[in-house]
Amino acid sequence: MYFEAVSGPSSYNNEEKTSLQYVLEHQPMSRRGYTVNARTEKREVFVPKTDVPSPETYQMDLNIIPETKRAFKPFNAASVRFPIVARSTDVPGPGSYECDVKQNRQVHMLHSFGGRTKLIPAIKTKCMPLNRDKCVICLKQPIGDYYQYRNEILCGDCFNFNWQWQEKFKRTYLQAFQKVRDCSHVHEHSGTSARIQLVDNRIMKKLQRKEAYLSLYWP
Structure with a gap:
């Protein structure tokens, strides 16, 4: 008596899974052959388009000489070369403004390695x-921004007057003064060392950047 072999659970017939017919039926096919272990197939042939316009439909006829306007003077010598704005009398001349202007002005930054x-x-x-600074000339408390060098205080009016006339301080000495201001616009101390912040840090940094840029042109 002949008995047919029956495969057990979790098993398969090795001859059926490894035959050439099984491989051809289950192997992935690719038209370009890019996938792993994929056989290439005949690529699709694109039909060329013939319903396109000929060059005669959009190209001008080169046999006809185009008409040109004759110049009033040879080589168009009488034509306007510059715009009307450049020839206007409202524009100042070269001698009416300062030519020696500092170029490439940059805001001063503090750099550090790795920071x-x-x-x-x-x-x-x-x-x-409490701001108790007083001007050494007028002996008054300065209003707004003022100038300081070491322990010497100058208000804005006295600084500008001495810068122009050099009555008490020379101009070379006034160059060492630095422009300062009190913190009343940022902090509120109420007579103590503690401070209450009135302006946000982000807004304060934005104002400082704008002020540093404008100081390059209007010191």
Whole structure:
């Protein structure tokens, strides 16, 4: 008696899975042959398009000489070469403004190796509970921004007057003064060393960057 072999559970017939017919039926096919172990197939042939316009339909006829306008003077010598704005009388001449202007002005930054750059403010802010600085010339408390060098204080009016007339201080000495201001616009001390911040840091940095840029042109 003949008994047919029956495969057990979790098993398969090796001859059926490895035959050439099984491989041809289950092997992935690719038209370009890019996939792993894929056989190539005949690529699709694109039909060329013939319903396109000929060059005669859009190209001008080169046999006809185009008409040209004759110049009033040879080589168009009488034509306008410059725009009307450049020939206007409202534009100042070369001698009416300062030519020796400093170029490529950049805001001063504090650099460090491996660290972030820090802006050097154009006007130094003095944080103090009560501003008791007085001008050494007029003996009055300065209003707004003023100038300081070591322990000497000058208000804005006295500094500008001495810069022009050099009555008490020479101009070379006034160059050492730095523009400062108190912290009343940023902090509120109420007579103590503690401070209450009035302006956000982000807004303050934005104002300092704008002030540092404008100080390059209007010191």
